[in-house]
Amino acid sequence: MARTADHDARRRQIAAAVRQLVAEDGLDAVTVARVAKRAGFSVGLVQHYFPSKDALLLQTCRQVMADVNARVAERITEGVTDAQPISVVAFASLRELLPVDASRRGEYRVTRAFRGRALDNPDLAEVARATAAELRAQLAQAVTNGKECGEVKADTDAELASTRIAALVDGLADQLYQDPARRVGGHGIESVADRLLRTALDEVFTGECRQYRR
Incomplete structure (x- = not known):
């Protein structure tokens, strides 16, 4: 042991x-x-x-994702404890994926280096694909749970919604990393990213969770 x-x-x-x-x-x-x-x-x-260098990068990327997942689990636990709607928990969780501070910028660089290396390595590419698929699956489950509690309309396509949100988060992460000082419409890129993410979630989670109605 x-x-x-x-x-x-x-x-x-x-x-x-x-x-x-x-x-x-x-x-x-x-x-x-x-x-x-x-x-x-x-x-x-x-x-x-x-x-090999690829083995080093693979282990490092796995460790980064384990750290991110641990923080996401904390956000979920906090949300459940505070009886927060799924949309609020989803926002807090997805924000953990954005490079908004020095530590998360370091994580971003590791994961992007891994993805770049994966373009020429089938084994790494499969890990990258599975990682992205897991995020979409978690988002789809959140949407499905939202249907059950009333936050999401019953006819919402969970897979389509999760794909759209995941793509937005990926794009926002790129822009936040590349130009963190950028201003859009007089606002900092971080606040703009928050607003875009909230808007995307609000377009899916349009109702009120029956579990928390008083």
Whole structure:
């Protein structure tokens, strides 16, 4: 048991080093030697756990997504505890995917580096596809739950709605990262992104949850 825990801890430490290097200097900065130095391990140990650069990036991306999912789970727990409508919980959860602070900008850079690398690697491409599909499935489930409680019209296509919202979030993330100081109509891009996301959710979650009616 202790040996497994040590093994997992080392993998996480190495992934954290990759994450820092990508966030600071991009994917080209990731070499086994630099990762080993940043993590405080030998080159041989890093190669023992991760025999290739793609393996390093895959583990790092998985760790980033685990961190994001943990924050999303917190938002969901808070929403349930506070008896919030599904639309409010969905907004808070989706906002965790947007690069609106230094930490999340680092996460964005890791995930985008991974997606770029996946264009030429079928194994990485499958992980990227599955990750995107999981987000759409979670959104579709939120829409379906909204139908059951009255927040969403019964004839709403959950798959279509989830695809549209996921595409919006993806595009907003790109714009927030590329030009965080941009202003649109006199407003900062972050506040504009919030408004666009709220509008998209409001167009789907048009009703009131029966569970919270008083």
